[in-house]
Amino acid sequence: MSELPPDDDISVGDTDAATHRGGFGEFGGASGGLIERTFRERIVMVGVTLAGVDPADTESSLDELALLVDTAGADAVDRVVQRRKSPDPATYIGSGKAIEVREIADMVDCDTVVFDDELSPAQQFNLEKILGRTALDRTAVILDIFAQNASTLEGKAQVELAQLRYRLPRLRGSGRRLSQQGGGIGTRGPGETQLEVDRRRLLRRVHKLEADLRQVQAHRETQSKARSRTRNRAVALVGYTNAGKSSLLNVLTESEVLVEDRLFATLDATTRRLSLPGGESVFATDTVGFVRKLPHQLVNAFKTTLDVVRDADLLVHVVDGSGPDPQGCIEAVHVVLDQIGAGDIPELTVFNKADLNDNATALARRHEGSVAVSARTRSGIDKLVESIADRVRSMTETVDLVVPWHRGDVLAAVHREGQVLSETAGDDGMSIRARLEPASLGALREYVVAAKESQR
Numbered sequence: 001m002s003e004l005p006p007d008d009d010i011s012v013g014d015t016d017a018a019t020h021r022g023g024f025g026e027f028g029g030a031s032g033g034l035i036e037r038t039f040r041e042r043i044v045m046v047g048v049t050l051a052g053v054d055p056a057d058t059e060s061s062l063d064e065l066a067l068l069v070d071t072a073g074a075d076a077v078d079r080v081v082q083r084r085k086s087p088d089p090a091t092y093i094g095s096g097k098a099i100e101v102r103e104i105a106d107m108v109d110c111d112t113v114v115f116d117d118e119l120s121p122a123q124q125f126n127l128e129k130i131l132g133r134t135a136l137d138r139t140a141v142i143l144d145i146f147a148q149n150a151s152t153l154e155g156k157a158q159v160e161l162a163q164l165r166y167r168l169p170r171l172r173g174s175g176r177r178l179s180q181q182g183g184g185i186g187t188r189g190p191g192e193t194q195l196e197v198d199r200r201r202l203l204r205r206v207h208k209l210e211a212d213l214r215q216v217q218a219h220r221e222t223q224s225k226a227r228s229r230t231r232n233r234a235v236a237l238v239g240y241t242n243a244g245k246s247s248l249l250n251v252l253t254e255s256e257v258l259v260e261d262r263l264f265a266t267l268d269a270t271t272r273r274l275s276l277p278g279g280e281s282v283f284a285t286d287t288v289g290f291v292r293k294l295p296h297q298l299v300n301a302f303k304t305t306l307d308v309v310r311d312a313d314l315l316v317h318v319v320d321g322s323g324p325d326p327q328g329c330i331e332a333v334h335v336v337l338d339q340i341g342a343g344d345i346p347e348l349t350v351f352n353k354a355d356l357n358d359n360a361t362a363l364a365r366r367h368e369g370s371v372a373v374s375a376r377t378r379s380g381i382d383k384l385v386e387s388i389a390d391r392v393r394s395m396t397e398t399v400d401l402v403v404p405w406h407r408g409d410v411l412a413a414v415h416r417e418g419q420v421l422s423e424t425a426g427d428d429g430m431s432i433r434a435r436l437e438p439a440s441l442g443a444l445r446e447y448v449v450a451a452k453e454s455q456r
């Protein structure tokens with residue numbers, strides 16, 4: 001990827017950030033990444049229980065938001081929940097409720113109010129007016145964490161792209177908010193012109209990042225073509241954030257990928273060779289974790305990283321079996337998998353953290369074909385490797401072929417497209433036992449003398 005221009009290429013006109021307390025170190029400021037924080041902000045969280053939604057779901061979503069806020073470097077000090085048929089288009093919660101939130105915010109002396117769903121730019125603007133402080137949403141918090149955790153050039157570019165796409169429609173609101181603080185004018189004039197300039201700059205940056213990432217993607221495609229020529233299957237470790245995907249990759253492949261007890265520790269995909277019993281090997285890739293209501297800007301921006309998932313032959317879905325709501329996590333992961341076009345890939349469910357309590361084992365018993373493991377104590381790991389091998393093997397068929405001596409081209413095709421298990425020279429030609437995919441098998445059918453149940 002070509003070198004990215006320095007961040008100070010961008011200015012959003014946030015000139016008085018120093019006087020503005022709150023907003024996670026002025027989220028969406030000019031830095032576009034690693035946000036400097038001088039103090040831990042106090043946050044009030046707001047959730048809405050829409051018609052037909054279980055209030056317990058709102059609470060557990062807010063529990064998770066508190067964790068996200070904490071990971072982002074702030075403290076959730078209070079929460080407010082409202083039941084509504086549908087979100088208010090102007091203020092998300094009702095305007096009366098917004099006044100109530102302001103009173104609570106004043107009382108607990110909070111800096112920023114965080115809403116548990118994505119706010120439209122207009123809602124955000126209106127709410128900030130009523131609340132007298134910054135209003136952020138779940139998306140902004142997640143983007144903020146990603147920005148803090150991005151370490152590679154590609155990861156940073158992807159996060160910055162997601163942030164810019166989030167900020168672009170909100171530029172106007174931010175401009176008004178600032179001009180309001182400066183005296184409440186907020187009309188057209190030099191400020192508006194500046195806004196246009198800023199918008200153009202941000203758009204230019206968006207296009208640059210998109211072009212850079214397209215280049216990375218082209219490179220990936222070349223790599224993945226090279227890999228498919230080696231006939232090694234690709235297995236992607238997917239799952240909710242903090243479920244133990246990186247820990248499992250480390251245990252399975254004796255690697256040392258970063259493992260941390262924090263959300264979104266992994267942003268970049270890491271691929272390692274995993275040897276299976278029977279001599280075969282597959283490529284195993286650790287990927288970014290998912291979460292409920294993962295911002296669509298992130299899903300789009302992480303396309304190059306998530307292509308690894310979409311192109312996998314098998315998904316190893318890692319679930320924290322010891323957690324409070326494994327089923328909810330599984331569903332949230334399926335939502336994202338569908339979003340990225342990976343919903344139909346065969347999936348092997350793994351309930352991790354079996355060392356913490358009995359839940360993982362109980363869950364594995366209830367979910368047909370799943371495995372309970374502990375990446376920490378390595379219990380169940382052999383069974384997991386066996387299961388991966390079985391699933392990979394079931395994607396091919398083991399057959400015996402006899403290829404006449406004069407058909408060197410066919411012999412070459414078997415070697416190219418399948419995995420040859422044994423070869424014996426016979427009178428009529430070469431006797432071969434090989435594992436082949438259904439697609440290759442079609443063309444070679446006339447040389448097949450026996451098909452076996454998939455075997456090692």
Ligand SMILES: Nc1nc2c(ncn2[C@@H]2O[C@H](COP(=O)(O)OP(=O)(O)OP(=O)(O)O)[C@@H](O)[C@H]2O)c(=O)[nH]1
Binds near residue numbers: 241260262266354355
């Ligand atoms: N007790 C226990 N803890 C585990 C196990 N596997 C992972 N952990 C812990 O869970 C935390 C998250 O592990 P990671 O491997 O970083 O999880 P991840 O799914 O890669 O997380 P992200 O990359 O942040 O999405 C770390 O503190 C690990 O030490 C396990 O089997 N048992």
Ligand SMILES: [Mg+2]
Binds near residue numbers: 246247258259265287
């Ligand atoms: Mg990880």
